[in-house]
Amino acid sequence: MHGLMQDRPLSLPMLMDGMEHRFSRKHVTTERLSGTVSASYGEVADRIRRLAGVLDHLGVPAGARVGTFGWNSQRHLELYMAVPCTGRVLHTINHRLFTEDIAHIVDDAADDVLFVDRSILDVVRPLLDTCPSVRHLIVMDDGSPAELPSGPRVHDYESLLAGARPVEAFEPVGERTAAALCYTSGTTGRPKGVLYDHRSIVLHAMTLLMADTFAISEDDTVMPVVPMFHVNAWGLPYAALMAGANLVMPGPVMSPDRLVRGMEEHRVTFAAAVATVWRGMLPHITDADLGSVRRLVSGGGALPESLSRAFQERTGLPLTSSWGMTETSPLVCSARIPSEDAHSLTGSDRVTALAAPGPPTMLCSLRLVAEDGSLAPRDGRHRGELQVAGPTIAAAYFGGAPHAAAFTEDGWLRTGDVATIDHHGVVRIVDRTKDLIKSGGEWISSVELENAIMAMPDVLEAAVIAVPDDKWGERPLACVVPLPDSGLTAQDVRRHLSGRVAKWWIPERVVMLDELPKTASGKFAKAALRQLLIAGSG
Incomplete structure (x- = not known):
């Protein structure tokens, strides 16, 4: 019937x-x-x-x-x-x-x-x-x-x-x-x-209006700094039209100081960008009047907790994390504090929680698959490959592009990310499957190492890659971009990590670079970084 x-x-x-x-x-x-x-x-x-x-x-x-x-x-x-x-x-x-x-x-x-x-x-x-x-x-x-x-x-x-x-x-x-x-x-x-399809775009836009996602409403002035050529600007233009929110478009004027000035002049309430863009804007926000802003969202890659905390200190608002992929429309997870923890988490702990991707939107189903193919428990400790399903998730690639490795037999998307999920549904990305470092038979998370390094005041950016090792199989190598004139040394980095990560995680090699190669969407290009270091050592 x-x-x-x-x-x-x-x-x-x-x-x-x-x-x-x-x-x-x-x-x-x-x-x-x-x-x-x-x-x-x-x-x-x-x-x-x-x-x-x-x-x-x-x-x-x-x-x-x-x-x-x-x-x-x-x-x-x-x-x-x-x-x-x-x-x-x-x-x-x-x-x-x-x-x-x-x-x-x-x-x-x-x-x-x-x-x-x-x-x-x-x-x-x-x-x-x-x-x-x-x-x-x-x-x-x-x-x-x-x-x-x-x-x-x-x-x-x-x-x-x-x-x-x-x-x-x-x-x-x-x-x-x-x-x-x-x-x-x-x-x-x-x-x-x-x-x-139309259905997936409309449903995705609707999720951005929900209170536990971005809560975009007619009261908002939305500034999508994330490009409209990148996954439909995370669906924000459609969500703004649906809700009747004002839109502020940066156009080709993408310098960090102009972006901050635009947020101030147009009384922006909601803005979204990748972490590298937020990092560039940070020095320009100290003297800006951003009192109209209610939420700043970071996506497209891991959000360093230190960067979120810096925004909290300068604006009174932390950067909040999100997670998704081109194949997922893109939003799957949006950071928020679960109601059970709302009163127990204070300042620093709240920033830590909001720097994680958070729980999924209501239309997305998640599961963790362990190395042996079993489902990993949702206890916040056991990790596995994150797989996603739902009406805003791709089922195949356009034009018959090879996809055997991307989708499971029962139709779930293999994200390639290793994650944990806790009993609240909060997702924490541990690493990309191809970026995990296996040293002496044990896993090292490059993402956690990068976040620990980027917590140093004199560090602008950091990326960690695996390098072959005769004894341990692989060891981490840290590539660090220090702030100008900081005098930061490799020994400073190793000393900072001592006591913050397991002793055997600390890299023997720390390389100082002027900049890190990035993809067109602003993520660290680790493949290019590996090639750069190999060429430099040859």
């Missing part, structure tokens, strides 16, 4: 009603190279309908991939809605990837149209002769002086919108229709495509 409720799909066109009516006076503000621009949601909705008309005029087929090379901006937000609302697939592309990876991604997705911010044109220009599927290039002028390409397939975004016929009513879009395509960062081989 079926229920007798209306059969309305969970699809993105449902967000248009709020933009055009209840929240029409709310605003999206964008920082451009030429200055700040702002538009109401009502005005943006009209432009979304015009952009939909542009896609029809250009003959973009249903289901076609529409590639975007864009910063966080109002125009990119318009693409976030117009493309999937018309049955096409939004394909956001990370322009910071290697050139060959970008070419592979555009070719693998068979993008029909590319939209590009003028300041990113130099990345896209070489693709025009190597990616035969691309029929049109639409340039969004963000004030950059970059030379414009010529030819009949090159168009100006604003000119197209000015001459477009708005789409008055979007055709019904099935909730399982493909809506967006994002590629993994390619840290373990070629980037692989993750194809989200």
